Amino acid sequence: MDKLLESLLLSDGISGYEENMSKTMTNALSKICNKVETDTFGNVIGKFGNGDKKIMIAAHMDEIGMVVKHVSEKGYIYFIKVGGINDSILPGKIVKIINKEGKQITGIIGTKPPHLMSTEEAKQSIKYTNMFIDIGLSSKEEVLKIVSIGDQIIFEPNAGLLSDDFYYGKAADNRIGCYAMVKVMEKLSKVSRLNAQIFACATSQEEVGLKGAKTSSFKINPDFALIIDTTVAGDVPGIEEKVSSLKLGKGVAITMIEASGRGTIVPQKVRTIIFEAANENKIPHQIDVVDAGMTDGAMIYTNREGILTGILSIPTRYIHAPTSVFNIKDVNAAIDLAVKIVEKAIKQF
Numbered sequence: 001m002d003k004l005l006e007s008l009l010l011s012d013g014i015s016g017y018e019e020n021m022s023k024t025m026t027n028a029l030s031k032i033c034n035k036v037e038t039d040t041f042g043n044v045i046g047k048f049g050n051g052d053k054k055i056m057i058a059a060h061m062d063e064i065g066m067v068v069k070h071v072s073e074k075g076y077i078y079f080i081k082v083g084g085i086n087d088s089i090l091p092g093k094i095v096k097i098i099n100k101e102g103k104q105i106t107g108i109i110g111t112k113p114p115h116l117m118s119t120e121e122a123k124q125s126i127k128y129t130n131m132f133i134d135i136g137l138s139s140k141e142e143v144l145k146i147v148s149i150g151d152q153i154i155f156e157p158n159a160g161l162l163s164d165d166f167y168y169g170k171a172a173d174n175r176i177g178c179y180a181m182v183k184v185m186e187k188l189s190k191v192s193r194l195n196a197q198i199f200a201c202a203t204s205q206e207e208v209g210l211k212g213a214k215t216s217s218f219k220i221n222p223d224f225a226l227i228i229d230t231t232v233a234g235d236v237p238g239i240e241e242k243v244s245s246l247k248l249g250k251g252v253a254i255t256m257i258e259a260s261g262r263g264t265i266v267p268q269k270v271r272t273i274i275f276e277a278a279n280e281n282k283i284p285h286q287i288d289v290v291d292a293g294m295t296d297g298a299m300i301y302t303n304r305e306g307i308l309t310g311i312l313s314i315p316t317r318y319i320h321a322p323t324s325v326f327n328i329k330d331v332n333a334a335i336d337l338a339v340k341i342v343e344k345a346i347k348q349f
């Protein structure tokens with residue numbers, strides 16, 4: 001696996017705790033950009049190029065996770081969830097609590113065993129408030145020596161190859177978007193006479209309300225913004241084709257509308273250049289019309305007096321689970337298409 005992609009998947013950074021991700025992104029972008037800065041909000045913004053036109057590429061760098069809320073007298077750790085997590089995926093999972101010194105402490109999410117549940121209890125799904133993390137220490141005092149209330153908790157880092165072009169990894173949403181953004185910047189930096197300022201923004205706190213996208217796009221005030229994120233793939237058991245027809249390996253998804261219109265409704269003239277770029281360059285693509293869920297695009301396109309925004313989404317299985325699956329061909333299609341879209345946007349917007 002590509003070293004940068006692997007380090008992004010393994011890196012920690014739930015919303016608001018993105019310091020390590022910010023270092024990884026700063027390192028990667030510093031090799032390409034003239035200037036890279038982390039703003040007050042925590043967004044990492046890299047820039048190169050000159051000219052009147054301003055283009056912003058954005059990919060969120062935060063991941064979903066948990067935060068330590070309480071430690072019981074017997075040393076069990078209670079937590080809150082940060083971002084959209086379905087409680088049913090949590091029991092038995094291995095997690096890492098990252099303490100103030102940056103040390104990762106291994107824990108297991110525990111629940112009451114089914115053998116001891118009443119018939120009524122066994123029928124109900126277990127709420128996260130009835131789960132706890134076991135780090136193998138037996139008292140509150142011992143736990144609080146290495147863990148603090150407010151520490152971030154991530155799923156156990158993992159990344160690897162399944163077969164051919166199929167990869168798995170923690171936080172594929174949206175570390176594969178971050179990877180794609182760096183590659184897009186690399187390719188654009190080699191295009192001569194772009195005549196535009198190109199900004200790459202690794203946004204902070206997307207999973208909890210698209211917050212970094214709001215502050216960073218206000219600051220950059222681009223003529224055009226392109227979001228790179230992940231989207232739910234429909235090629236797994238239990239999802240009907242009419243609900244999602246997106247398949248891994250069939251190309252990057254071009255998002256038209258999100259959250260039944262409450263999210264981004266990609267403007268017609270943006271859709272036009274995206275499809276032109278895809279068709280002219282024969283880049284494999286699929287179309288995404290999203291019933292629920294939105295991206296940073298929703299915040300950016302309504303910022304200031306409105307900012308022209310497009311969204312490329314990489315189909316991903318098991319989004320917001322401890323491990324997701326994606327196809328590297330779709331990531332590469334997103335990179336190729338993003339480069340062509342930016343070239344067109346500079347001329348047309």
Ligand SMILES: [Zn+2]
Pocket residue numbers: 060173174206229230
């Ligand atoms: Zn995402």
